Amino acid sequence: MNEDLKVNLSGPPRDYLDAGAPENVSATVSSQVPVGEPEPELVVNPWDIVLCTSGTLISCENAIVVLIIFHNPSLRAPMFLLIGSLALADLLAGIGLIINFVFAYLLQSEATKLVTIGLIVASFSASVCSLLAITVDRYLSLYYALTYHSERTVTFTYVMLTMLWGTSICLGLLPVLGWNCLQDESTCSVVRPLTKNNAAILSVSFLFMFALMLQLYIQICKIVMRHAHQIALQHHFLATSHYVTTRKGVSTLAIILGTFAACWMPFTLYSLIADYTYPSIYTYATLLPATYNSIINPVIYAFRNQEIQKALCLICCGCIPSSLSQRARSPSDV
Numbered sequence: 001m002n003e004d005l006k007v008n009l010s011g012p013p014r015d016y017l018d019a020g021a022p023e024n025v026s027a028t029v030s031s032q033v034p035v036g037e038p039e040p041e042l043v044v045n046p047w048d049i050v051l052c053t054s055g056t057l058i059s060c061e062n063a064i065v066v067l068i069i070f071h072n073p074s075l076r077a078p079m080f081l082l083i084g085s086l087a088l089a090d091l092l093a094g095i096g097l098i099i100n101f102v103f104a105y106l107l108q109s110e111a112t113k114l115v116t117i118g119l120i121v122a123s124f125s126a127s128v129c130s131l132l133a134i135t136v137d138r139y140l141s142l143y144y145a146l147t148y149h150s151e152r153t154v155t156f157t158y159v160m161l162t163m164l165w166g167t168s169i170c171l172g173l174l175p176v177l178g179w180n181c182l183q184d185e186s187t188c189s190v191v192r193p194l195t196k197n198n199a200a201i202l203s204v205s206f207l208f209m210f211a212l213m214l215q216l217y218i219q220i221c222k223i224v225m226r227h228a229h230q231i232a233l234q235h236h237f238l239a240t241s242h243y244v245t246t247r248k249g250v251s252t253l254a255i256i257l258g259t260f261a262a263c264w265m266p267f268t269l270y271s272l273i274a275d276y277t278y279p280s281i282y283t284y285a286t287l288l289p290a291t292y293n294s295i296i297n298p299v300i301y302a303f304r305n306q307e308i309q310k311a312l313c314l315i316c317c318g319c320i321p322s323s324l325s326q327r328a329r330s331p332s333d334v
Contacts (some may be wrong), residue, residue: 122172
């Protein structure tokens, strides 16, 4: 087939052109002019569509949380600042997934690849760091219950926010500033253009933060069980009531930590053992659950919060349901 193509494009033989009539020559030449081939159709990867859809849902969901916290002056406690940081990070992550889809199919260039991957790395890093900061804040609120509501706690919260966002931005800038594999494909990780070493640092950092969160949540469980036991003794509750309250608190913590691990652990471990030679379907299959964590975060950390529920009800219907206004906080609400 390639030989035929070469023959057609090379034109008719020279001796035939010399002997032929002008009309025959013109007919022959016109017949040899290659017909313009239609441009290839744009083929969209279904996995990219799913990631873009996930990013859209993430953006919409977390934008609601950011707007509620930003426009409500009463939600300025350290806990709400950290929840707002988490929602903002997830919002940027969702926007990054959408931009990645647009740039991948409409504006393909090395610069857009670096900017997109930098935004995604920075936003997801800030999301994970915000989860760790929330865990630290919950531990401090229980362990130092008497001194938690002080200016020192607010200062410490701002320090945590500055550190986590500064670190996340630096991680996002690494590919943009030159630590990428665009010039050397052999150093690529499962997520191009991140290098294998860059992905390994991110994965090890995640494992370290997960271990720290696990240790903090174990301590939180101990404090919750001790507080529930003390409340049961003070109010002469039955042992069954104490058991139910404690079990609810432990179950809540198990759901929080289990969801976080189930979403991020597959992609973290895969990034450590795999490289660019592995099939891309494995990357998509492990990365997609990680994005689901940003969908679940508002449900776990924001929409379960009583104050945010009240603010959301005020925005939606202009009133606060009696069930919310009369609800008391229990030791299981961690």
